[in-house]
Amino acid sequence: MKQIFKALEGDARLTPEQISTMTGIPVDEVKKTIKKAEEDKTILKYKTVINWAKLGEEQVWALVEVKVTPQRNVGFDSIAERIYQFPEAHSVYLASGTYDLAVLVVGKTMQEVAIFVSEKLAPLEAVQGTVTHFILKKYKEDGEILEGGEGVKRLPVTP
Amino acid sequence: MHSSSSSQSKTTTHTYISDKVRTLPPSGIRRFFDLLASMEGVISLGVGEPDFVTPWHIREYAIYSLEKGYTMYTSNKGMPELREELAKYLYSQHGLDYNPEEEILITVGVSEGLDLALRAILNPGDEVIVPDPCYVAYPACVTLAGGVPVPVSTSEDNDFKITAKDIARQITPKTRAILFGYPANPTGAVLSREELLQIAELAKQHNLLIISDEVYGRLVYGVEHTCVASLPDMKERTILLNGFSKAYAMTGWRIGYAASGSEVIAAMTKIHQYTMLCAPIMSQMAAIEAIKAGDREVAGMVEDYDRRRRVMVKGLRDIGLPCFEPKGAFYAFPSIKTTGMTSEEFAEKLLKEEQVAVVPGSAFGNNGEGYIRCCYATSLKEIEEALRRIERFVHRHLKRPSG
Numbered sequence: 001m002k003q004i005f006k007a008l009e010g011d012a013r014l015t016p017e018q019i020s021t022m023t024g025i026p027v028d029e030v031k032k033t034i035k036k037a038e039e040d041k042t043i044l045k046y047k048t049v050i051n052w053a054k055l056g057e058e059q060v061w062a063l064v065e066v067k068v069t070p071q072r073n074v075g076f077d078s079i080a081e082r083i084y085q086f087p088e089a090h091s092v093y094l095a096s097g098t099y100d101l102a103v104l105v106v107g108k109t110m111q112e113v114a115i116f117v118s119e120k121l122a123p124l125e126a127v128q129g130t131v132t133h134f135i136l137k138k139y140k141e142d143g144e145i146l147e148g149g150e151g152v153k154r155l156p157v158t159p
Numbered sequence: 160m161h162s163s164s165s166s167q168s169k170t171t172t173h174t175y176i177s178d179k180v181r182t183l184p185p186s187g188i189r190r191f192f193d194l195l196a197s198m199e200g201v202i203s204l205g206v207g208e209p210d211f212v213t214p215w216h217i218r219e220y221a222i223y224s225l226e227k228g229y230t231m232y233t234s235n236k237g238m239p240e241l242r243e244e245l246a247k248y249l250y251s252q253h254g255l256d257y258n259p260e261e262e263i264l265i266t267v268g269v270s271e272g273l274d275l276a277l278r279a280i281l282n283p284g285d286e287v288i289v290p291d292p293c294y295v296a297y298p299a300c301v302t303l304a305g306g307v308p309v310p311v312s313t314s315e316d317n318d319f320k321i322t323a324k325d326i327a328r329q330i331t332p333k334t335r336a337i338l339f340g341y342p343a344n345p346t347g348a349v350l351s352r353e354e355l356l357q358i359a360e361l362a363k364q365h366n367l368l369i370i371s372d373e374v375y376g377r378l379v380y381g382v383e384h385t386c387v388a389s390l391p392d393m394k395e396r397t398i399l400l401n402g403f404s405k406a407y408a409m410t411g412w413r414i415g416y417a418a419s420g421s422e423v424i425a426a427m428t429k430i431h432q433y434t435m436l437c438a439p440i441m442s443q444m445a446a447i448e449a450i451k452a453g454d455r456e457v458a459g460m461v462e463d464y465d466r467r468r469r470v471m472v473k474g475l476r477d478i479g480l481p482c483f484e485p486k487g488a489f490y491a492f493p494s495i496k497t498t499g500m501t502s503e504e505f506a507e508k509l510l511k512e513e514q515v516a517v518v519p520g521s522a523f524g525n526n527g528e529g530y531i532r533c534c535y536a537t538s539l540k541e542i543e544e545a546l547r548r549i550e551r552f553v554h555r556h557l558k559r560p561s562g
Contacts, residue, residue, distance in 0.1 A: 003462070003466075006462065011539075021469055021470050021473050022466035022467075022470055024469055150212050154208055154210070155192070156192075156203035156205060156206065156516055157191050157192045157203065157205040157206065157516060157518070158188075158206050158207045158410075
């Protein structure tokens with residue numbers, strides 16, 4: 001079954017027929033497995049990785065370190081929930097080390113990100129402090145190298 | 160079927176080239192290279208190497224070794240650390256117990272190992288049994304080493320597997336060794352442990368060596384690879400050749416190894432020390448990293464190849480080209496007999512009309528006639544596009560459309 005998901009993770013546009021060919025698992029079983037995985041949220045969604053910079057689209061990303069006071073009974077979960085509900089919070093992780101939550105924030109301008117951090121994130125009751133790192137350049141995202149890469153250099157006919 | 164007209168125009172007494180080399184046919188694979196060079200938009204299924212680049216950790220380790228100044232000769236036999244790692248690896252993978260001091264030699268790819276093995280064991284006129292079809296270098300290297308290659312036919316009916324029965328028929332008092340590589344280039348055939356056991360028994364009966372090229376040994380799909388040397392009492396009787404090219408995507412590093420009894424390895428080392436001195440140190444460094452920490456990447460590549468293999472084989476069959484299921488390496492070997500063309504004709508026309516490069520089966524021996532070698536170590540997108548083009552081509556040229 002894992003082969004189905006590995007194939008899909010590499011290319012979300014594969015049809016069940018293609019996946020069946022690639023894995024040797026019957027089409028009906030592939031369809032059933034995918035349907036079940038979509039229902040039980042094993043498959044969360046199908047997304048496209050876009051290099052927005054190529055479209056001239058301005059996007060500002062920041063990694064915000066958030067230090068918080070854990071709450072009785074719920075630990076970090078309830079404060080994490082308060083943060084991840086904001087659409088500006090692209091990703092939220094609990095991390096070990098000098099801070100607790102790592103929040104990836106995305107906005108159209110630096111101003112927009114700064115306002116979100118100073119007016120929404122920092123004032124939350126359990127938040128003790130934040131450190132904001134603006135992302136200067138993206139090299140690799142979701143396992144894909146954005147620019148450059150290595151290309152094919154091998155000769156077309158070899159033994 | 161190479162033409163010898165050019166050599167006839169000169170007076171043969173004035174050639175600088177030895178008879179042996181002059182009469183050796185050029186590789187049928189290389190011929191296509193010139194044709195291809197001038198064309199654009201070609202999808203090549205004609206390669207014999209991974210489309211992956213060597214995993215980064217391996218390259219990074221080699222870069223680091225260069226920075227640290229490892230640019231000198233190594234011991235003739237290869238760096239002790241690499242030989243020790245290989246001994247450990249062969250033990251853990253196949254239960255083989257090689258002494259890294261005396262029974263393992265680091266070579267410049269399997270290619271050098273093959274040449275050394277043959278030169279070390281053959282007297283002029285000795286016969287070496289090879290499968291037909293087989294990798295182009297086998298018969299050529301036997302000839303160059305002064306031996307006589309004796310092809311044993313294999314066919315699609317038996318999934319291109321060489322059998323003990325067929326080998327037995329070709330054994331003469333001059334037979335010295337059986338040379339093969341499974342998983343096989345060009346067919347993708349794999350021999351089971353039982354099938355290898357029968358061949359091993361035969362080798363013991365007739366006191367023959369087996370030269371086993373296992374460079375595709377890690378690339379098997381749904382079956383186990385059996386190392387010939389790991390069969391009962393076969394370690395001393397086997398010259399195991401292996402390398403890093405295919406499994407670790409390290410073709411350009413030219414690094415491999417030979418393992419056998421100390422007598423054979425000493426003989427091979429003697430030739431190696433006069434002709435090669437040692438394998439390049441940067442490649443040996445990279446190999447150390449590969450063998451110690453490369454398993455995860457190998458597994459990932461094997462999974463990828465397996466997906467492509469299934470797409471390729473199903474695609475070829477859907478087009479109407481019968482194709483037995485290759486269980487190893489990264490080649491499919493479909494029959495093109497329904498088109499009525501020779502494999503060379505097929506490959507040449509396919510390249511000119513549809514810009515898809517494949518290798519004619521005849522390049523690998525008489526029994527390869529009627530087949531083409533399609534390498535699926537290329538992206539799924541390219542495989543799918545190549546299959547569309549082959550389909551167009553085959554339907555255009557079908558001798559008589561079947562029912």
